[in-house]
Amino acid sequence: MSAPKIILYTNRRCPYAQRAHVALQELGLDFEEVTIDLDTPREPWYLEVNPRGLVPSLSYNGAIITESAIVSQFLADAHPSHLLPASNTPAGALQRARISFFYEAYNSKVAPLYFVPFRAATPEDRKTATIAFATAIKKEIAPLIYAHAEPGATGPFFGGSEKLTLAEVLLGSFVLRIHTLAKEEYALFDPSLTALLDEDKNFARWAKATRENESVKAIYDEEAVAERQLKKFPKK
Ligand SMILES: N[C@@H](CCC(=O)N[C@@H](CS)C(=O)NCC(=O)O)C(=O)O
Incomplete structure (x- = not known):
């Protein structure tokens, strides 16, 4: 099979494009x-x-695909790898369902709370919204990370994988931003967020491995992201 001709229309500051x-x-x-x-x-x-x-x-060879999650899944399907098992075995189909549910849980339960602290009118409101955000992560997504790991699968990524999976492809850009924007110097989330999330050992391990992965961090420019978000959400 000859290599596909791929063009990515992107902007490196966009967390969706980063996927x-x-x-x-x-x-x-x-x-x-x-x-x-x-x-x-x-x-x-x-x-x-x-x-x-x-x-x-x-x-992709002239065919256009849009929407970041669909683009990511298409690439993982078209190029079978550690990112995502094929769907033609029950075990593969099940693992795909687990990753889809993890992504769905982030999208429906966590993502709607992401910008709330940035828009807070007071530091107290920011802290309250940050706690709500951390609580949603700990309740809705942290328990899923290793819930169905096979015995002996002790890697840091989703399901105990030693290598990156589609779960980190989809959430990695947000894991990076959450870490950046809770830093004292930026504080768009209340800085207590880091300690709150670190209380959940599974989430802390997964998030650290995700942030440090070469593919996840390759195009990430922390200062540029922070500067832009601070401009977009000036502190009140
Ligand atoms: N649901 C879309 C969201 C993509 C998105 O919102 N991209 C932003 C940049 S981060 C964009 O292109 N914004 C241009 C605009 O709104 O004019 C996806 O996942 O691909």
């Missing part, structure tokens, strides 16, 4: 990177690529 970067890097796929300026209206040619005007979009 595609992580998947492509982990799969060792060559691609052309086209940066889309998100500060100006999308040009007509890009609206033909993605009528929603969002990044990321992927061109």
Whole structure:
């Protein structure tokens, strides 16, 4: 099979687009990177690529795929690897269902609380919203990380995997941002967040391994992310 021709339409500051970067890097796929300026209206040619005007979009041998989770899963399906087992065995299908539920739990229970602390009117409100965010992580997603690990699977990633999985491809960019934006110097989350999350040993281990993974952190520019978020959510 000849190597596919891949173009990624992206902007490196976008956590959704970062998912595609992580998947492509982990799969060792060559691609052309086209940066889309998100500060100006999308040009007509890009609206033909993605009528929603969002990044990321992927061109794969000329076929366009949009929406970051779909792009990531497509890449993992098209290039079988440690990221995601094939669906044609019951065990593989089950593991895929576990990862899908983990992602769904983040999206439906945690993501809606992510920006609330940034918009807080007072430090007290910020702290209350930060505690609600940490509580959701600990209740909804932390218990899932190693819940169904096979005996002997003691790796740090989802399900006890020694290697990165699609779960970290999907959540890694947010794990990085959560860590950055709770730092004292940025404090868009109340800085108590780090200690609150570290109370859950499984989450702490998984999040650290995720943040330190080469593919997850490859394009991450912590200072640029923090600077942009502080501009977007000026402290009141
Ligand atoms: N649900 C989309 C969200 C993508 C998204 O919101 N991208 C932002 C940048 S982080 C964007 O392209 N914004 C452009 C705009 O809203 O004009 C996905 O997962 O791909």
